Amino acid sequence: MATSIQSSTVAADRFVNAVESDLRREGRLGALFAVPFQGGTRLSAILSSFGAFKIISCNIEPGHGTYPALSAITPAANWYERQIFDLHGLMPANYQSLDPLVIRKGLESDPTYKPDEDLSERRPDLSEPSVEGEGLFKIPLGPVRSGIFESIEYVIETPGEEILHVEPRPFYKHRGIENNFSGRSFGEGALLAERVEGVSSVAHAIAYCQAIEQLSDSEISPQAQLVRVIHAELERIANHLESMVRHCEAAAQAVAFARFSFYKEQIMRLRADICGHRFSRGVVSPGGVTIPTTLDLNAVSKRISKLEADIDSSVNLLMKTASFLDRLRGTGVITTKQSRLFGTLGPVARGSGLLEDTRSSHPYSAYRHLGFVPVRETSDGDALARQNVRIDEIAGSFHLLKQALDGLGDLKTPGDEWRIKLNIRDGESLGWAEASQGEVLYLVIVDSGRLKTVRQRSASFHNMSVFSSAFPKDITTDFAFIEASFGLSVAGVSG
Amino acid sequence: MPWVLKGISDGILTSKYPRKSDGYGETWRGSIKISPNNLGLDLSHVAKSCPTNAINIEQTHPQVDLGLCILCGNCIDLCGDIFSFQPDFESAKLDRDLLVVPETVEDRERLRAVRAALYLRVRTLRRSIAIRHVDCGSDGSEEWEISALTNPIYDVQRLGITFTASPRHADILLVTGSGSTGMIDSLKETYLQMPHPKAVIAVGTDAISGGMHRNSASTAKNGVDGLIPVDVYVPGSPPSPFGILYAILLAVGTISNRGKPC
Structure with a gap:
């Protein structure tokens, strides 16, 4: 089953209607990208439904500066609109909020990000607390936080215990990474994609490379596909274990913390032994994979079998430890309704009853031929549900790993079949992959044999927009669990 | 009780580094080796295609700047006769210029002076080291490698190294990331809040030079170097946990530049 991609361009005033009618038919808003186009801007909404992507675009005339807001029909669009305003100065008509998201007022140093002279003046100040009342105060958590964390600020509004509102401010880490793609060669693009969200290097590289490979209409060799699967699944296990480690740390489960961080280290070492890099960087490249030096x-x-048994036994013990489970049960609930409304991705979606996984719903590469272990169905939406999803996904990843290793053993491997030569035509193309955080999207535009524009949407960015909804009745000590159960990377959010 | 048994089920997992060498760390391909043969070859196409312009062919011998190199292997792909990966996890250096390989004799002499000065400054820290980490626009992988230092294999507490929440308790600042504009003020403030004596370690190629983000207008020109005074540079994208541990020990002078405890 191939995934269908439909592209259509509509007039700017028809844009909202076109997106809305698609969203009604079981679609979800995957991303909203702004791309420079003939002096103006081209907006592309990526809509996803089972087995299909739809790209609905509209062109905004130069100097127009405003466009019809999608946040009027779906809250999922709000963060994209804030991001597009920060980066391109395009202001949505009748918007909900334009609070600075990836660039803060006074810190816009990138000249290409300033199409309008007066953008800095138009940029709103950071908003004041949205909750008012006696005894309420706000805790700025970050950007320099206690512990080894990526830089992000969470503004927590609280009367002391309960969390009334959380506002994530990811702009501290913004690196202008999308601009950095422009003009680079295809190979360099893959290296940069690996550094967008370093903990999901492989998934980003795969999504990027698949976009490039689509523009050449050639399929990479079966063994290259299987090697990509091996690295992608090891990366998924490492990320899920990291989430477990964070949970155990927050719950002060010292032995479990030590065990799971030990397993994670073994996974990282296994990755390094297979390819020479603990984050599998430099493996996935356009046309296939770099030639493996050692792959016994x-x-x-x-x-892998030994690790699977070890992890399984520790997981079983942990999930019977009452003092651990008590902290997760009912913590940070995202309801099925909220999940559907925001179109959440990855374990956050699967924990609240949406079973979509890009590997099976929009199958790509070797995943088309491999068997999946389904994750358990749950619509609890709490940290425990997300944890259970991760546990099932670890088991699923081991299952996929074994199939991929068997598949590689069956194949005869002639030397030059690892990476094929691509004839890449100019044009626009969409690539996707399932990272441990959820679906990663890449929109790649190629001109004269170089990258012209690359837009990426990490699952972390999309899921972070629903993060503040996860505090309906939680207290400050739950924060660490909710953050760990989301398992997001800030680098992927701020770009 | 089951956790007690679980905890002791595999015996001691902890590495003996730096007292004894560790087999794993030594296989880490952390550096680029340049073969002294075939030097007549034209390498301009290799230098040109390096994604971070880390290769210098202007000199009589080609040189690779590990402060820029992201160890992607592009040069090895193109010209395996001259470039190859070199297993070396102890690649951290006390001087930015020393990251250019192969090193020269003057480099070594200068190193001795830098080292002596740093040693005088931080000698009171040797047995108890509190570390504060600040992310200044990393890709997230460096944080994983730093937090790996607390896992049972590296277990840095055995060496008197702890991570601290407050910069006022910190002796060493670990900085990751390419110096994103939004973090510069926070980074400088954290540095100022630390008591003397203090040392700064730039962790990873991004922090040393900006790496692939070097020319981005949203990050500092040269990573965090120049924003605050850096004492130790750890190359790698990201460096390995052993590489970071070596850098910490190097900063407080409990290890020699050859990896032996002193």
């Missing part, structure tokens, strides 16, 4: 299938198989 039997040895890898053995280590």
